[in-house]
Amino acid sequence: MSSQELCFSPRERKSGQFWSLMAAGSLVMLGTLAAFFYLEHHGHAMTGMNNQIVWGLPHVFAVFLIVAASGVLNVASIGSVFGKKMYKARAPLSGLLAIAMLAGGLMVLVLDLGRPDRLIVAMTHFNFKSIFALNVIFYNGFFAIVGLYLLTLMDRRLNPWSKPVGLLAFIWRLALTTATGSIFGFLVARAGYNSALYAPMFIIYSFAYGLAVFILVQSVMYKWNNIQVDERILNRLKNLLAIFIAASLYFTAVLHLTNMYYAKQWEFERFILLEGGIYPLLFWGGQVLLGGILPLILIFSRAGRHPATVFLAALLVVLGGHFQMYVTIIGGQAFPLDIFPGYAESSTFYDGVVNDYTPGIWEFLLGIGGIATAFLITTAAVRVLKFMPEDDFKDIEFKAH
Amino acid sequence: MSEPNLNPDSSDRRAFLKASAVATGTALAPGVLLYGIAQARAPEEPASDKVRWGMIIDTTKCADGCNDCVTACNTENGLSGKTGPQDSQWIRKLNIRHLKTGVEISLPMMCQHCEHPPCVDVCPTGASMKRADGIVLVDRHICIGCRYCMMACPYKARSFVHEPLTDQNPEVPRGKGCVESCTFCVHKVDRGENTTACVEACNAAGHQAMLFGDLNDPDSAIAKAMKTYATTEVRADLRLNTGVRYQGI
Numbered sequence: 001m002s003s004q005e006l007c008f009s010p011r012e013r014k015s016g017q018f019w020s021l022m023a024a025g026s027l028v029m030l031g032t033l034a035a036f037f038y039l040e041h042h043g044h045a046m047t048g049m050n051n052q053i054v055w056g057l058p059h060v061f062a063v064f065l066i067v068a069a070s071g072v073l074n075v076a077s078i079g080s081v082f083g084k085k086m087y088k089a090r091a092p093l094s095g096l097l098a099i100a101m102l103a104g105g106l107m108v109l110v111l112d113l114g115r116p117d118r119l120i121v122a123m124t125h126f127n128f129k130s131i132f133a134l135n136v137i138f139y140n141g142f143f144a145i146v147g148l149y150l151l152t153l154m155d156r157r158l159n160p161w162s163k164p165v166g167l168l169a170f171i172w173r174l175a176l177t178t179a180t181g182s183i184f185g186f187l188v189a190r191a192g193y194n195s196a197l198y199a200p201m202f203i204i205y206s207f208a209y210g211l212a213v214f215i216l217v218q219s220v221m222y223k224w225n226n227i228q229v230d231e232r233i234l235n236r237l238k239n240l241l242a243i244f245i246a247a248s249l250y251f252t253a254v255l256h257l258t259n260m261y262y263a264k265q266w267e268f269e270r271f272i273l274l275e276g277g278i279y280p281l282l283f284w285g286g287q288v289l290l291g292g293i294l295p296l297i298l299i300f301s302r303a304g305r306h307p308a309t310v311f312l313a314a315l316l317v318v319l320g321g322h323f324q325m326y327v328t329i330i331g332g333q334a335f336p337l338d339i340f341p342g343y344a345e346s347s348t349f350y351d352g353v354v355n356d357y358t359p360g361i362w363e364f365l366l367g368i369g370g371i372a373t374a375f376l377i378t379t380a381a382v383r384v385l386k387f388m389p390e391d392d393f394k395d396i397e398f399k400a401h
Numbered sequence: 402m403s404e405p406n407l408n409p410d411s412s413d414r415r416a417f418l419k420a421s422a423v424a425t426g427t428a429l430a431p432g433v434l435l436y437g438i439a440q441a442r443a444p445e446e447p448a449s450d451k452v453r454w455g456m457i458i459d460t461t462k463c464a465d466g467c468n469d470c471v472t473a474c475n476t477e478n479g480l481s482g483k484t485g486p487q488d489s490q491w492i493r494k495l496n497i498r499h500l501k502t503g504v505e506i507s508l509p510m511m512c513q514h515c516e517h518p519p520c521v522d523v524c525p526t527g528a529s530m531k532r533a534d535g536i537v538l539v540d541r542h543i544c545i546g547c548r549y550c551m552m553a554c555p556y557k558a559r560s561f562v563h564e565p566l567t568d569q570n571p572e573v574p575r576g577k578g579c580v581e582s583c584t585f586c587v588h589k590v591d592r593g594e595n596t597t598a599c600v601e602a603c604n605a606a607g608h609q610a611m612l613f614g615d616l617n618d619p620d621s622a623i624a625k626a627m628k629t630y631a632t633t634e635v636r637a638d639l640r641l642n643t644g645v646r647y648q649g650i
Contacts, residue, residue, distance in 0.1 A: 043577045045564035050486035054548040054561060114546015114561060114578030121543050125526040132525035132549050188519065188639060189555030337557050339510065339635060340650075343497040347510070348484040349557060351495055356486070 017224070018383055025376040032369025035362040036111045044114065047363045052355035053333045058112040060325040061367030064209065065105030065374060066139075066180055067202055068321065070173040071210020073098040073146065076153075077173070080166025086233060090218070090389040091166070095150045096381050097217060097374070098173075098210075099143060104374035106139055111366055131182045138176040145169045154385065177203045184328065191268035192332030197258065201251040205324065208244035212317035215241065217378065219311045221388060229307055230391060238310045242299045245317060249292045252324075264341065271335050272327065276354065279331040282323045291320010330357055442591060450533040453644065454585055455616040456600070457626050458508060460649035462610035463603075465507040468494055470611065473602030474511075477586060479570035489560035489575075491583045492599055497650075506650055509599065509611070512537055512558040512583035513635060514644030520550035520559065529580075535616075535644050536585045544579040551580060555636045558582045585613070585644075616644070 039046055049056040076095050079088030087094075110116055126133045149169045152162040181202030187193035215237055222229050256273065259265040272279050295313035303309045334355045339345060345352035381387060442448070474492045475482040484490065492511040498504070514537045520529045521537065528544035531537045539550075551559045559582040566575055572588040575581055586597035596613055603611040614623030626632075632646035 043564040044561065045487055050563070051489070051551070051560050052486060052557075054551045114548070114580070115544065118543070118545045121526055122545050122547075125528075125543050127521075127524055127527040129522050130525045130549075132523060132547065136525060183549075186523070187552055189553065189636065333552070337555070339495070339556055340497045341636075342501070343499050343506075345495060345497050347493045347495045349490045349493040349495075349510075350486060351493075351510075351557065 018379070021379050022376065025372050025379060028372035029369055029376065031365045032111070032372060035365035035369075036116070039362055039366070040116065046360065048358045048360045049363065050355075050357075052350050053330060053357040055329055055333065056357060057326075057330075057359040057363040058108050058366045059329050060322060061370045062105045062108035062112070063180065063329065064321050064325045065101045065108070065370045067177060067206045067325075068209035068213050068318075069098050069101035069105060070142070070177045070180070070203075071206030071208070072101060072214050073169060073173050074207055074210055075214050076149070077166060077170040080149075080153075080162050081170050086236065086391065089391050090214070091162075092150060092153050092385075093218065093221075093382075093387045093389055094214060095146050095153065095169075096387050097214060097378060098146050099150075100374040100377035100381070101213070101370075102139060102142060103377060104370035104372070107373050108366055108370035111369070112363075131179055131186055135176075135179045135183065138172070138179050142169075142172060142176055145172050174203060177206045184332070190332060190335075190337060191259075191265055192272065192328075192335055195255060195258070197251065197255045201248075201255060204244065204247045204251050205321065208241065208248045208317055209321040211237065211241050211244055212314040212321070215310060215314040216318065218389060219307060219314075221382065225388065227388075231305060233391065234307060234310055235305065238299050238304065238313065241310075241314065241317065242296055245292055245296055245299075249288065252287070252292075267338075268335050271354070272331050276331065276334065279327055279334065283327045283331070286323025287320050287327055290316050291323055295320070333357075442593075444591075448532040448534040448536070451617060452533075453535040453616040454514065454590065455535065455614065455623060455644040455646065456514075456585075456597075457612045457623055457630075457632055458645065458647050459610045459612075459630075460506050460508045460647055462608050463507050463509065464606075464608055464610075465496070465505070467507075467606060467608065469602040469606045469608075470494075470509050470599035473598040474583070477570070477589075477598035478573045478584075479566075479568065479575065487563040489562060489581060491558075491560065491581070508647060508650070510556060510558070510635075511599075511645070512554075512585075513556050513641070514583075514585060516642035516644070518641065519553040519555065519639075523549045523553040525549065532587075534590075536587050536590070537582075538584055538587060539580055539582065541574055541576055541579050541581075546578040546580065548580060554582075555639055555641070 047056060072094055074094070075087055076091035076098075078084050079086075079091045079094075110119055113119075122136060126136070128134070145165070146169055149162070149165045152158040152165045178199040181198035181200070184193040185195055185198030219229065221227075256269060260269050272283060274280055295316045298304060298309050298313040298316070301309065334357060336345070336350075336352050336354060339351065471490075471492050471494060472482070474480065478491060480489050480491060492509050495508055495510040497506050497508070514531075514535055516531075516535065518529070518531055518537050521531050523529075525547060526543045526545055528540045528542075529537070529550045530540060546561065548561055551561060559580050561580050562575060562577045565577045569575055573584070589596060589598070595615075600611045600613045603609065612623050612626055614621040616624055616627065618624055627646070630648050632648050633650050634641070634643045634646060
């Protein structure tokens with residue numbers, strides 16, 4: 001059996017399996033489109049979102065994908081910008097995943113708009129004071145720059161350009177994630193946000209989520225094509241992932257500690273860390289334990305050198321990332337907005353109470369459409385072009401582990 | 402056949418001029434007079450930054466349990482008046498109780514028409530905008546329904562239209578998928594009425610807790626009140642310079 005069958009190879013291909021993957025992805029997309037048209041017709045009344053929780057499950061999926069998209073490009077950056085050959089071999093796949101996931105995340109954001117038909121308005125009317133508008137520019141630029149970067153990586157004649165374009169892509173992705181984090185960081189009135197830490201914290205999160213996604217995709221590609229991943233490569237990737245996980249935990253701790261330092265944020269911290277029902281549970285159980293501590297234990301355990309263990313650790317990081325987004329996005333809105341500090345508030349508009357949110361099936365279908373989009377783009381692309389990481393071991397100087 | 406009367410002092414001619422003057426005067430006077438009183442802008446004339454519309458709310462006069470301003474707003478702007486989590490509420494009665502002293506205050510809360518509105522800052526398309534006369538509005542033609550303004554507003558003043566609407570007030574266009582909030586009854590202001598439905602209702606109920614007017618006009622009742630009484634901005638720490646001020650908190 002040839003080694004590269006499901007992905008691009010001049011040799012024979014597993015057509016049947018490829019088409020079943022595409023069919024599975026398309027089936028999910030069908031659900032997403034059904035949800036989109038249903039909501040487009042009936043309005044957001046059919047979702048669990050309301051005037052208190054204005055951003056819901058679609059945003060959890062979308063922001064995760066966007067953050068992970070910028071992070072997955074790191075693999076390429078380490079190769080092109082910092083000259084590590086092992087990562088260079090992975091640069092094309094890294095760039096592809098970055099584009100695919102950003103496309104998926106943005107699709108969800110657009111389909112969830114109140115007026116998705118006005119996408120053209122969003123592309124032609126810019127309020128440059130808005131971090132959201134700057135994000136639109138960063139996202140579009142990201143597609144263009146990473147697309148160009150992929151060209152320089154995959155076209156031999158353009159190869160010499162890969163370093164400067166890679167550097168531009170690296171800087172651009174840092175700016176992009178800064179802007180994405182700032183969407184929350186700039187919300188001055190809300191206790192759960194309003195922190196400059198959101199920008200660097202989202203960058204660190206993106207490192208972890210992106211690398212985790214990369215490890216997952218690479219593992220699956222290798223598995224389906226019957227390739228054994230080299231233990232030394234796996235070791236490097238998993239150790240890097242561990243550093244990113246630890247850094248993410250550190251930034252999370254600093255965010256909450258600084259909040260606790262300010263007296264007026266105590267209430268919020270007590271809510272999100274202790275008394276807020278589902279949110280402390282998702283924070284400690286999902287984000288910290290499942291998405292942070294457990295993967296660290298797995299990576300540094302005796303079984304940590306086994307590909308399946310690394311796969312599981314990466315999967316947990318991705319899962320934990322979704323929990324983190326849920327706690328950040330929904331938890332931050334569930335905590336009541338304090339309009340009159342020092343007063344207890346009540347009204348018909350749910351002032352002063354913890355806001356309820358129960359996600360519905362429609363917004364879930366919208367959300368997973370982002371993953372399906374990224375999956376379809378990746379599956380199709382690796383089929384027609386050479387994205388499979390191939391290591392030339394003679395070129396790699398491995399340090400002793 | 403009589404000769405034409407060429408005498409400039411003829412009584413006919415004088416009578417004609419007199420009659421014309423009276424007729425012209427009668428035709429123009431009400432318009433000139435009304436214009437003078439109302440200072441309504443012509444439709445093509447832009448809002449002026451010489452004016453800053455604002456409101457003072459005297460919480461000591463605002464009756465606990467009275468909901469007249471809310472009802473009037475709903476009627477004026479074609480809102481359903483329902484108070485589910487997904488329903489629009491442009492103005493609401495907020496009951497606040499001081500955590501230490503236990504003092505209870507009832508007050509209407511709505512868009513505060515900030516000079517530096519966070520909703521306008523964050524809006525990606527510029528749909529959230531502040532008119533030259535200080536009224537903060539949503540341009541329903543370019544609002545994409547991203548709801549970022551709702552995340553940014555410190556007063557929870559905005560609502561998102563969650564379902565299709567019917568029987569709208571033609572003067573107050575609203576639409577599914579767009580964000581909306583108090584407009585200071587901009588349609589009434591632009592007609593020269595210079596008042597809002599909530600203020601009218603409050604006055605009609607005899608409370609007179611709300612005063613609307615031009616903060617920049619030193620002769621206006623609101624400007625005089627601002628000089629006479631201590632008023633408070635809600636979340637003054639954010640330095641948004643709100644157009645709505647409260648007395649008694």
